Amino acid sequence: MREREADWSDWMASAIAGDAGAYRRLLSALAPFVRSVVRNRAASFGLASADVEDVVQETLLAIHLKRGTWDDSQPVGPWVAAIARNKLIDALRRKGRRVHVPVEDFAEVLPAETGDDNGLRPDEAEKLISVLKGRQHEVVKAISVDGADIGETAKKLSMSEGAVRVALHRGLAALSQAYRSFRE
Incomplete structure (x- = not known):
């Protein structure tokens, strides 16, 4: 492991100095390392192998x-692993982690609506939203x-x-505070 890190550090320093051969050796050595890091972490998220390879390529491009941002006093491996992560x-984030399940599958187990949902009447909602400005x-x-x-809103x-998103988050926080005061 130390020998590998020493080689990577030497090759990276030489590559930054313009040695194309050292740069080729570095990328050839890093590709399986990056692939392993990405594959191990991606497995728990159910990422397909094609997506894993895309991440590997994006990581190599980012490297x-x-x-030029690599600190030569630090090992290359953790720097590369952070980029891969x-x-x-x-x-x-691009792919999203959403599971779509038809509501019909749960219609029989969903609770029925009750008459008293403790919600706001339309006039109360308008009054509450009027607390917000701009x-x-x-x-x-x-x-x-x-x-x-x-x-659409943007x-x-x-x-x-x-x-x-920021305005929505802040507005909802202000509404939450106002709602507590409104209900008291």
């Missing part, structure tokens, strides 16, 4: 692009009341999707 996380009000109303999604309000 190529970021090799981050690329795996990116792939899982973009928070617009975002919460668009998403929670009108049923728009993040992308376009409609000329905001980034990230800004819409």
Whole structure:
């Protein structure tokens, strides 16, 4: 293991200095290591082997692009493993972890609606949402009341999707606080 790390460090330093042969040796040695790291971690998330190979390629590309950020006082392996982990996380986020089950399969075991759901009447909901001002009000109303999604709301309000998510989160937190005061 120490010998491997020493070789990787030597090859990385030489590659950064412009030695193409050392760079080829480094990538050839790192590819199976990256594949092993990604495959071991991806197995628990049910990622397909084609997706694993995509993550391996993305990791090798990131190593190529970021090799100048490697600290030569540190071993190469953990640096590469961290890049692989981050690329795996990116792939899982893109893929999403959603399970779709038809509601009909559970219709008989779902509880029936009760008359008293302790919810708000429409006029109470309007009064509560009126606590919010500006973009928070617009975002919460668009998403929670009108049923728009993040992308639609972002376009409609000329905001980034990230800004819409932040406004929604903050608006819902403010509503939660207001709701507690409203119910007391």
